[in-house]
Amino acid sequence: MASGDFFNWLFEAAQGGPPDPLAPVKEAPRPSAAADDSRRDMERRYERLRLVTMAMWALLKERSGLTEADLQKYVNQVDLIDGKLDGRLTREKGIIECAKCHRRVLKTALACVYCGEPNGQGDSFLGT
Numbered sequence: 001m002a003s004g005d006f007f008n009w010l011f012e013a014a015q016g017g018p019p020d021p022l023a024p025v026k027e028a029p030r031p032s033a034a035a036d037d038s039r040r041d042m043e044r045r046y047e048r049l050r051l052v053t054m055a056m057w058a059l060l061k062e063r064s065g066l067t068e069a070d071l072q073k074y075v076n077q078v079d080l081i082d083g084k085l086d087g088r089l090t091r092e093k094g095i096i097e098c099a100k101c102h103r104r105v106l107k108t109a110l111a112c113v114y115c116g117e118p119n120g121q122g123d124s125f126l127g128t
C-alpha cells in the first residue's frame with residue numbers, strides 16, 4: 001500500500017463511501033440554521049483531525065521507520081478493544097463518558113482529551 005493510501009481508505013470509509021447512483025432521490029427536510037452550523041463545525045473538526053492525524057503519522061514514519069502495515073496492526077488492536085473488528089469503537093465497551101464534560105472518550109485514555117479530567121474508570125493496560 002503506497003504512503004497515504006491507508007489514511008485515505010480510513011477516512012473515506014468513515015464517510016460511508018460514494019453514494020449509490022441507483023438509489024432513489026429523496027427530498028430531504030430543510031435543516032435548521034443551527035443544524036447547518038453544527039454540521040459545518042463537525043466537518044471543520046473532522047478535517048482538522050484528519051490533517052493532524054496524517055501529519056503525526058508522516059512524522060512518526062519519517063522518524064521511526066514504522067510502516068503502513070505497523071499502523072494497520074495497531075488500528076486493528078484498538079478496534080478490537082470493544083470486542084469487534086468493525087472499524088469503530090462502540091460505546092458499550094471501548095468508550096466511556098467523561099465525568100466532567102460528558103463527552104465520549106476512550107476507556108483506555110489516561111485523561112479526557114477534551115477537558116483533561118483524569119480517567120478514573122478505565123484500565124490503562126486494557127488490550128495490551
Ligand SMILES: [Zn+2]
Nearest residue numbers: 098101112115
Ligand atoms: Zn472531559
